[in-house]
Amino acid sequence: MEGDKLESELKSVITDANVLIDYLAADRKILKLIAGIFNEVYIPFDILKEVKQLTEKQATSYGFIVYYPEADTYFKSANTSNGLSFEDNICIIDSKKNGWGIVTNDSKMRKKCEDEGVEIFWGMQLMILLIRKGSLSKKDAIRTAEKMKLSNTRITEKNLKDFILKINQI
Numbered sequence: 001m002e003g004d005k006l007e008s009e010l011k012s013v014i015t016d017a018n019v020l021i022d023y024l025a026a027d028r029k030i031l032k033l034i035a036g037i038f039n040e041v042y043i044p045f046d047i048l049k050e051v052k053q054l055t056e057k058q059a060t061s062y063g064f065i066v067y068y069p070e071a072d073t074y075f076k077s078a079n080t081s082n083g084l085s086f087e088d089n090i091c092i093i094d095s096k097k098n099g100w101g102i103v104t105n106d107s108k109m110r111k112k113c114e115d116e117g118v119e120i121f122w123g124m125q126l127m128i129l130l131i132r133k134g135s136l137s138k139k140d141a142i143r144t145a146e147k148m149k150l151s152n153t154r155i156t157e158k159n160l161k162d163f164i165l166k167i168n169q170i
Helices: 006-010 018-027 028-035 043-049 057-061 071-078 085-097 107-116 125-132 138-151 158-166
Strands: 012-015 040-044 065-067 102-103
Touching: 012 018, 012 085, 018 028, 018 043, 018 138, 040 043, 040 085, 043 057, 043 065, 043 085, 057 065, 057 102, 071 085, 085 102, 085 107, 085 158, 125 138, 125 158
Parallel strands: 012 040, 012 102, 040 065
Antiparallel strands: none
């Protein structure tokens, strides 16, 4: 998990739906802590619509900024054929336009971000940043990661073991 640096605290990021869904299923209180890692955390309205467990009011109470992308972002996203969803393209287009990093667990999106030079943060990587900042205990991070694995079949046993190894090195 490269990029596990506190220097990113000043960075603004845009988040994909999958990370929000994972934390909502595992431990909602961590969502409240995430906004403290970064300068600003943006959620496009279209991403928020994908997350049925989170209202706009809840998102803003957690410190996230819900916004409506500009018309040119919608146009570019609708007319891009790169194997990513409309919503994923919104994240990439706005991240490039605004100099934001992207928080996602989507491996296709990660590859596109690497190709486009966009900084990426994995979902569980946020807990590493919170531990380093002193906002989250290692025990709570491991418990949350285990819950994430149970609710998200794309998180493998190897992902979990790698995460625990990384935490134990802090």
